[in-house]
Amino acid sequence: MGLSLQKGQSLSLTKQNGESLTHVRLGLGWDSAVPAKKGFFGPKTVEIDLDASAILFDGRGQHLDTVFYNQLTSKDGSIRHTGDNLTGEGEGDDETLLVNLPAVSPAVAHIVFVITSYSQQTFDMVQNAFCRVLDDSVPASPEVARYDLTESGRYTAMVMSKLTRNGNTWTFQAIGAPANGRTPTDVLGAAAAAI
Secondary structure, rough: OOOOOOOOOOOEEEEOOOOOOOOOEEOOOOOEEEOEEOOOEEEEEOOOEEEEEEEEEEOOEEEEEEEEEOOOOOOOOEEOOOOOOOOOOOOOOEEEEEEHHHHHHOOOOEEEEEEEEOOOOOHHHHHEEEEEEEEEEOOOOOOOEEEEEEOOOOOEEEEEEEEEEEEEEEEEEEEEEEOOOOOOHHHHHHHOOOO
């Protein structure tokens, strides 16, 4: 189990031996908070379709690239979205982004991770939302850090966390800032405000 972060806390992605993490997996998950509906064959869970995205900025806060359900790989090939989960059902990560940190373009200073609701479902319909970083450079991909979202409300997006470059190392920070938007383009301003 990784370090549990509170909103606003950050953690250097440098190992105890001084080496920097090279390959990380960012997992995002959530569950429906809406009571199951009665169905012909028993209770039917209400599906929650949220979308995880990575928005890349330079040091001046200029938007450079976005990795999301319609562009699964960053322009430099360093970040890959593993696919869209349409229901939020199941244990563990609902959507995952793989980041090869040494391959991230030198122009990128910040990678902001957001969740948006294309179907306009709001976060008061969501429970157990989390964001976690795993060390993907070693077998079994141990969890390094985790941020469990405690807020809920009538907003349709959330700026969850960010990675910030500090020379050759990266820092992960829990953000948890509510926003509104159906797509990552709709929350560019909120993501830029978090850097």
